[in-house]
Amino acid sequence: MSPRPAALVLALTATGLLPAMAMARAETRVTFLAPQTYTDGNLGWGPVDQRLTLEGLERIIGKLAEKRLASGDDLDVAVLDIDLAGKINPVRAPSGTLRVMRADTWPSMRLRYTLRRGGRTLARGEETIRSIDYLSDPSAVRSLDPLRFEKAMLADWFRARFGGAAPGRLPPAS
Numbered sequence: 001m002s003p004r005p006a007a008l009v010l011a012l013t014a015t016g017l018l019p020a021m022a023m024a025r026a027e028t029r030v031t032f033l034a035p036q037t038y039t040d041g042n043l044g045w046g047p048v049d050q051r052l053t054l055e056g057l058e059r060i061i062g063k064l065a066e067k068r069l070a071s072g073d074d075l076d077v078a079v080l081d082i083d084l085a086g087k088i089n090p091v092r093a094p095s096g097t098l099r100v101m102r103a104d105t106w107p108s109m110r111l112r113y114t115l116r117r118g119g120r121t122l123a124r125g126e127e128t129i130r131s132i133d134y135l136s137d138p139s140a141v142r143s144l145d146p147l148r149f150e151k152a153m154l155a156d157w158f159r160a161r162f163g164g165a166a167p168g169r170l171p172p173a174s
């Protein structure tokens with residue numbers, strides 16, 4: 001090992017940062033149970049659209065877990081139902097399916113989750129989450145992300161359910 005990396009390892013060890021950096025990251029597993037039965041499972045989704053939507057939601061949940069959960073936490077999320085924001089308009093737009101957003105077509109998801117740390121269950125539940133006022137969120141309305149309303153809804157749920165946990169700490173139980 002050259003002197004520079006050795007000095008860096010020595011400095012990180014002395015400051016206590018190396019053990020913290022070596023800690024396991026939060027592991028998140030997302031499963032989609034029977035997506036063909038979802039409220040939005042057959043409403044104009046082609047196989048490519050459905051795959052991209054599910055991959056996008058999995059990525060969103062993973063990033064939120066990484067941001068909100070402590071290192072070493074394990075989160076299992078089973079998605080039981082998805083109703084995306086808006087409704088499919090039966091008239092197809094030139095670019096494909098047209099999804100129309102209205103005040104009464106808010107996004108919702110039914111989730112079952114388990115949060116563990118060191119093999120011990122910290123939280124578990126099954127919930128239906130909704131974003132009834134989704135059209136009032138200025139950052140989501142301005143975003144071009146196709147899952148912007150679902151992303152905002154999931155961010156709100158993570159904040160409410162898991163708080164702003166600093167690495168190594170779980171927020172106080174409510």
